[in-house]
Amino acid sequence: MKTLKIALALLFISFIAPAAADQLLMFRAPQSYPEAMSALQAAISARGYKTTRVQNIDVGITKTGHTIDYYKVLFYGKPDEVAHISREHPELIPYLPLNIVMFAEDTDTVVVTNRPGMLADFFPDPELKPMFMRWEKDLVEIFDEVREAR
Amino acid sequence: MPLRFAAILILSWLSIMPSYAAPDGATLYARHCAACHGEDGEGGIGVPLSLPSFQATIDEDYLHRSIRFGRPGRVMPAFTHFSEQEVDAIVKHVRGWNHSPAVKYPRTPVKGDARNGRQLYAKYCASCHGENGGGGKGTGITLPRPRVTAIVAPALNNPGFLASATDTMIKATLRKGREGTPMPSHSKQAFKEKEINDLVSFIRSYARSPKAESATLIYTESATLTVDSPYDMKTTIENIKRAVGSNNYIFIREQPLSYGLTPEGQEDPQQHIIYFCNFNQMNEAITTDPRVGLFLPCRITVVEQDGKVKMMAVNPKRLSSIFNNSDLNEMCDEMTKRYMAIMEEATL
Numbered sequence: 001m002k003t004l005k006i007a008l009a010l011l012f013i014s015f016i017a018p019a020a021a022d023q024l025l026m027f028r029a030p031q032s033y034p035e036a037m038s039a040l041q042a043a044i045s046a047r048g049y050k051t052t053r054v055q056n057i058d059v060g061i062t063k064t065g066h067t068i069d070y071y072k073v074l075f076y077g078k079p080d081e082v083a084h085i086s087r088e089h090p091e092l093i094p095y096l097p098l099n100i101v102m103f104a105e106d107t108d109t110v111v112v113t114n115r116p117g118m119l120a121d122f123f124p125d126p127e128l129k130p131m132f133m134r135w136e137k138d139l140v141e142i143f144d145e146v147r148e149a150r
Numbered sequence: 151m152p153l154r155f156a157a158i159l160i161l162s163w164l165s166i167m168p169s170y171a172a173p174d175g176a177t178l179y180a181r182h183c184a185a186c187h188g189e190d191g192e193g194g195i196g197v198p199l200s201l202p203s204f205q206a207t208i209d210e211d212y213l214h215r216s217i218r219f220g221r222p223g224r225v226m227p228a229f230t231h232f233s234e235q236e237v238d239a240i241v242k243h244v245r246g247w248n249h250s251p252a253v254k255y256p257r258t259p260v261k262g263d264a265r266n267g268r269q270l271y272a273k274y275c276a277s278c279h280g281e282n283g284g285g286g287k288g289t290g291i292t293l294p295r296p297r298v299t300a301i302v303a304p305a306l307n308n309p310g311f312l313a314s315a316t317d318t319m320i321k322a323t324l325r326k327g328r329e330g331t332p333m334p335s336h337s338k339q340a341f342k343e344k345e346i347n348d349l350v351s352f353i354r355s356y357a358r359s360p361k362a363e364s365a366t367l368i369y370t371e372s373a374t375l376t377v378d379s380p381y382d383m384k385t386t387i388e389n390i391k392r393a394v395g396s397n398n399y400i401f402i403r404e405q406p407l408s409y410g411l412t413p414e415g416q417e418d419p420q421q422h423i424i425y426f427c428n429f430n431q432m433n434e435a436i437t438t439d440p441r442v443g444l445f446l447p448c449r450i451t452v453v454e455q456d457g458k459v460k461m462m463a464v465n466p467k468r469l470s471s472i473f474n475n476s477d478l479n480e481m482c483d484e485m486t487k488r489y490m491a492i493m494e495e496a497t498l
Contacts, residue, residue: 073444
């Protein structure tokens, strides 16, 4: 009987569909919001990417009568890469330029983006995978640099 | 001579040791866990892991399984890509905050009357954990207001929770409560042992129920939405702007895809992004889960290739699963429909 219960328990565990895998990169920056934004842009630039624009989501939301703290989306990319991908792999265009969300929560600054490696599931072309993995490696470094800056 | 050879061998082995070094639990925790659980385990979006009353009622197995299975549909992802050593290192780091004697819960089931447990649950637990065990609402981020509670009540019907917590652990938690959170000690509330057993049996019975809605995510294949336009680039862009308005969105801006990447005036004129927004909808989305900014603002890219014009957008329905938050299911499904409605209207 005991063996049967253990077997049933193991069977139950084997059937559990795990939660969606860890597909976001996210951290709390130790700096104030403006400092964290500057540090993020500097870290992005140091790895050869260009910040194309910062969308002030907070401004639009505040204008319509809602209350919100800092909330911005930063778009970035490498000029040659974006030109190459949009020409050779137009299916990726809606995901370009890449973006990072940065918002204030209480006294913290939260930085979040999707793992570029996740795009390999969306677009399983083997030619693209090394690029996605390179983006992910760069992003981990960028996030580590901003997170560890005190 | 053999001794010298052995010494060289040992030194060579030691020199390559770093590449085989044990994973650093603190670094892994900082990268993957701290954003939700706090740098020092103080909580926020996730459970306050360093809370003494939490540490006192869990064992390492519970942490290990929670990391592996996550909580489907409840923000906490499954860290399936970690090696066993990496999970062990994170567990060890988290257990570094424990100052109570370490416990190890047996996996023996607790026997009780689940029917009576159901009644007790409805009276004493449902107000926080939800009528059907679906837990408290929200991600725990109280953007933009100060936090009022350190923790969202866990979903007891979640398959990840049920796979992680043993009956004996649930029983210990009911008895001791979690001081520092709204979870009271049922022993102090004069619950008899039998009643606590009944509650445990009822909670365990969720494992035999159909999968909870709060643990369900939507999945779809296509990562992008694409609609061919019968018009030229300029007309298509104007049509999108008009369709945006008739679908209750506000046009924000139009820019080349390569804006900011190439010098002004040298951008590719055959790739344009149209940004638009419904601020009430955006506010609702951010309030539900502030991470959804990755979708924002709404955008459709118009591309002309080989004389053909296409409208393209991300598929929110496909992206929704990356947040592991079932509260976003309906919103993302709706967004996909609206994107399609705008693009299809632009072809008319």
